[in-house]
Amino acid sequence: MSELSGKARDLDVADELGKVRAQFVLDDVVYLDGNSLGALPAHVPGRVEDIVRRQWGALRIRSWDESGWWSAPERIGDRIAPLVGAAAGQIVVGDSTSVNVFKAVVAAVRMARLEDTGRDEVVVDATTFPTDGYIAESAARLTGCTLRPVTPAEVPGVLGPRTAAVLLNHVDYRTGRLHDLPSLTAAIHEAGAYAVWDLCHSAGALPVGLDEYGVDLAVGCTYKYLNGGPGSPAYLYVRRELQDRFDSPLPGWNSHAEPFGMRTDYEPAPGAARGRVGTPDILSMLALEAALEVWDGVPIEAVRAKSLALTDFFLECVAAYVPEGRVESVTPVAHEERGSQIALRCADSGDVMERLIGRGVVGDFRRPDVLRFGFTPLYVGFADVERAARVLAEVLVP
Template sequence: MTDELLARAAALDAADPLAGQREQFITPPPAELLSYLDGNSLGRPLEATARLVDEFIREQWGGRLIRGWDEGWMDWPVLLGDRLGAAALGAAAGQTVVADSTTVLIYKLARAAADARPDRRTVVLDTDNFPTDRYVLEGIAAERGLRLVWIETDPSAGIDPAQVAEVVDADTALVLFSHVAYRSGWLADIAEINRVAHAAGALTMWDLCHSAGSVPIQLDEWGVDLAVGCTYKYLNGGPGAPAFAYVRRELLGELRQPIQGWMGHRAVFEMGPGYQPAEGARALLSGTPPILAMVPLHANLDMLAAVGIEAVRAKSLLLTGFVLDLADEWLAPYGVEVTSPRDPSRRGGHVTLRRDGFKSFLTPLWDNGVIPDYRRPDGLRIGPAPLSTSFSEVYQGLRVLRELLEKDPR
């Protein structure tokens, strides 16, 4: 069966229309990195990124100096936001900006949403959402005297429309969930959950960190009110790359984000008394944009726009399906469980495998050039990135895991 699986990996690679994209990434030799399976946590850098960063430092920063602000930098947050909206978010221009971190942007939008619904005193969230989402809402609830309504979600699954329908009511100001659950990879039904929440008069906000650049998103079509996501996972923006925020056009004039800095002012260099927000998505900005940190995003958006998000999703499903097949054949006999959805319509871009004591496997996996991700309790996340991961790479990584399990069968 091993030979058959190896042949299958080779056949999938040979038929992969995105196979050529792998050559555009900076990749260590196999002796140093056999299998990178953590693209859902930090994407690989592009060769084009290295060139763009060097060019930016030498020519734009070094050559133009402060003149660069007048020659384009000032508009990057909105221009990159529009490009991201078109390539990955299903968002028309003028609704998305690139700025700040995910945590800061969640605070800005959630606080603005709560302030825009002063007669409503509850916020709905789920117990297994990513920690920063929960922590930020806890802080806002303390600031504004709001009540948090917690939905208990299965860590092996995720939020369901029926669960939302049970708790939203006329007192709900905001609901906040993740499109793809960080632990299980559960792909939420955004359109239906939005319908349920809107029927109760609540605003909806979505964390897109584990779906942007991996799963097709249609923010405008689905009627999403607010969304935030990072750019360092499937968008390959680099460690700590700036995040993005989306506000539905109809709400841009209604919501007022709470961190009022000079870059969000209607006349940045007027520097007069009193804060007057800029029109449109630019009002979501606060301080000076992290221009140098935005450079890598240009390269990845070029690639994503060229190949199309639908092609990325098609390969992602094949990759995660292959992970499931290898897990069933190789790993299940050693007590490994799949704790991610098997239904492809409900599965995001990664698969979580669980076994008691998996944390102790991280060091030997790394020593063998295999890099997955670990999430408590006892979960290995296998996150192949469609643009940079081959099927043979998945095969080699899980082969090493199987060999380690053979030595520690428990």
């Protein structure tokens, strides 16, 4: 046994989250793509079967009340809340991340203009996952704003009296860089603007602190580190003090104060329900609810500690196994700037990822030249990390 595989064994033995792994369906593959689609929690299929056979098949329409379908968006929002540092009553689950980005950015612009009608700029992270930019551009267009795409580092410099809203990603999907949410949020507030954070690549991997840092609005998906299943519904956070000012561009009947009143006049619901739109997709939503049970008794701080240990150890193994200069990490070394992934740049990365997958190490390829490895602390162990780096070295030297 090599020195590093011995170290991996010791780290796995000491890992307080090691026992959570047994709650997931895994095989002999090293699955480092949980930042794209989280693995299946083992109890979910049985729960889905009950939802389909009993709740839909036998109870049918009665399940809207009796099986808690109607209240699922807020109930599951409250289950996600502690993972992102939010008190209950501020998160609602439903729709896709893109749709929630739209709600959040339009609502943020409207909030800013309640105080100052001259605010007409939407600042967006130009380096981020493209949908945020596309949707922010649409939100800007529909509200008569100008879009200012900049890097997160440039944000403080462009904020001013014209800034209405700023949409940022907490962790960059490609590089894995963790942006400084507390200081950026403070800078945005100092400029009198509203901060919208996209938590897709941070929720479930590290503490977010939405309430603590006064984030105004936030969105995120649930199929990465939250393991909700393919395309499981996203969520929207609206800070409690702003809920009465949340003026949704998608005021569907589910967001009405009296949804079954069938009133022709729209009166928005109080609280998190104001972020709802249409009928929630119950099968996907309740599968997510079941999946979230793996978090029972798992502190997000322990997840963060293990995540950093995993990515540190991966970098250590890569440095030991891979010839120097063959790959270059584009993920920051500093812990305070790192999410839960390592992105390695190499010339032939598309081919390299194919070979890796063929050898049982699953990450993904992100254009133009990035090998992306996501480390889900709930089910990835240190032996996985050592094996991934070892196989990477082997496929890099064919």
